Amino acid sequence: MTSHTFETMGTVVSLVLPDRAGSGQAVSAVTNRFRDFDERYSLYREDSELSRIARGELALTASSEVLRATYAAALDWRTATGGAFTPHRPDDTIDLNGIVKALAMQAAAQDILHAGFTDWCLNAGGDVLCSGREADGSPWQVGIVDPTNRASLLFAVSMDGARHAIATSGSAERGDHIWSATAIDPRFAQATVIADTIETADVLATAIIAGGSIALESILQRWRVDVLTVARDGEMTATPGFASLLASS
Amino acid sequence: MRTRATLSGIFASVAILLVGWEAGMAAITNTTTGATTTTTGTSAAPTPAPSASAVPGAGASTSPAPATAPSGSFTGSSVNTRYGDVQVQIVVASGTITDVKALRLTDADGRSVQISTRAAPILRSEVLSSQSARVSSVGGATYTSDAYLSSLQSALDQAGL
Numbered sequence: 001m002t003s004h005t006f007e008t009m010g011t012v013v014s015l016v017l018p019d020r021a022g023s024g025q026a027v028s029a030v031t032n033r034f035r036d037f038d039e040r041y042s043l044y045r046e047d048s049e050l051s052r053i054a055r056g057e058l059a060l061t062a063s064s065e066v067l068r069a070t071y072a073a074a075l076d077w078r079t080a081t082g083g084a085f086t087p088h089r090p091d092d093t094i095d096l097n098g099i100v101k102a103l104a105m106q107a108a109a110q111d112i113l114h115a116g117f118t119d120w121c122l123n124a125g126g127d128v129l130c131s132g133r134e135a136d137g138s139p140w141q142v143g144i145v146d147p148t149n150r151a152s153l154l155f156a157v158s159m160d161g162a163r164h165a166i167a168t169s170g171s172a173e174r175g176d177h178i179w180s181a182t183a184i185d186p187r188f189a190q191a192t193v194i195a196d197t198i199e200t201a202d203v204l205a206t207a208i209i210a211g212g213s214i215a216l217e218s219i220l221q222r223w224r225v226d227v228l229t230v231a232r233d234g235e236m237t238a239t240p241g242f243a244s245l246l247a248s249s
Numbered sequence: 250m251r252t253r254a255t256l257s258g259i260f261a262s263v264a265i266l267l268v269g270w271e272a273g274m275a276a277i278t279n280t281t282t283g284a285t286t287t288t289t290g291t292s293a294a295p296t297p298a299p300s301a302s303a304v305p306g307a308g309a310s311t312s313p314a315p316a317t318a319p320s321g322s323f324t325g326s327s328v329n330t331r332y333g334d335v336q337v338q339i340v341v342a343s344g345t346i347t348d349v350k351a352l353r354l355t356d357a358d359g360r361s362v363q364i365s366t367r368a369a370p371i372l373r374s375e376v377l378s379s380q381s382a383r384v385s386s387v388g389g390a391t392y393t394s395d396a397y398l399s400s401l402q403s404a405l406d407q408a409g410l
Binding site (some may be wrong): 003005007010011012014016101121123125126127128130134140141142143144145147150151152153154155156157158166167168169170190192216217220227228229234235236237238239240243246247248 | 367368369370371372373375376377378379380382383384385386387388389390391392393394396397399400401402403405406
């Protein structure tokens with residue numbers, strides 16, 4: 001296995017792939033995939049399509065079909081989470097950062113699978129989507145950093161369950177811009193969600209950070225996900241499924 | 250106000266449980282009434298008013314239940330609500346509700362809703378014991394390109410696993 005890294009979307013993507021023919025092409029496909037999403041949606045890029053919409057140079061109705069589909073998906077998440085997740089900044093600018101990285105990861109996963117790889121691990125800025133197993137046949141193990149000490153791990157989970165997507169959202173990281181259409185509940189410092197898709201995991205982790213305990217309860221009633229939260233006072237909660245995935249050694 | 254409208258969505262699922270509670274209580278009330286016709290009708294302990302405050306344990310503040318107060322599990326009939334089908338079971342000990350279980354809950358589209366998953370407090374030691382695991386990837390709240398350089402993931406990538 002070799003780890004391939006590249007910079008995109010203001011962060012770094014690491015892709016671990018077996019060393020065999022085709023890995024170079026797979027890495028290229030994934031790199032291009034992230035670049036496409038970055039160029040279309042990143043607001044830090046003045047020339048992105050979304051920046052042109054934000055500046056009023058391009059009407060949303062005249063934007064590309066794919067951008068409108070992404071915006072519609074984000075609005076669906078806004079509705080589903082009761083506004084805890086929202087694609088709108090407080091000044092009403094459309095910001096799709098909360099969903100675009102996950103969508104790029106899902107598209108990249110398809111690229112990797114089409115290239116014939118079934119054992120791989122994709123980490124985009126701290127959100128992890130993996131498939132299959134490590135080279136020695138053991139399940140992928142993902143460590144999650146301690147929000148109070150980035151140099152250490154708080155815990156590690158074994159990705160040997162049915163779900164292979166794990167996303168973490170935190171209120172302390174500058175890279176995470178948490179907005180909400182509801183009042184922000186500052187209870188949680190960090191939330192980690194394991195879900196069927198990285199899109200679900202990422203959005204719901206953000207919604208839990210924004211919506212606090214009420215959002216967490218609501219989400220656990222409506223989605224098949226496992227969650228571990230770290231409150232600002234250090235107290236942690238975990239769903240039974242999450243607790244059973246904690247790595248044993 | 251917009252905030253109110255958007256809040257309603259997230260409270261909808263809470264409402265499901267409350268509606269379920271009320272629906273279940275309505276059915277259970279009937280059952281209990283039928284079963285206790287021979288006892289005094291003045292004892293209200295087994296059927297506290299369904300409200301948000303009627304959580305398990307709330308009945309403890311009422312006056313001591315008479316010896317004839319019912320114990321056991323009581324299952325309400327399945328009730329169709331605008332949120333979906335709801336069926337609730339309560340566990341009663343000497344007239345005090347000690348537990349409430351939603352036996353069936355579907356959303357408006359008929360899909361079953363998972364409600365057994367609850368986030369429970371977990372001891373730090375339980376979590377920390379997993380720290381020593383050999384990890385292949387390091388997750389966390391999104392880091393910037395700069396932060397990556399000093400991150401554990403960066404160290405892993407450089408080590409080439």
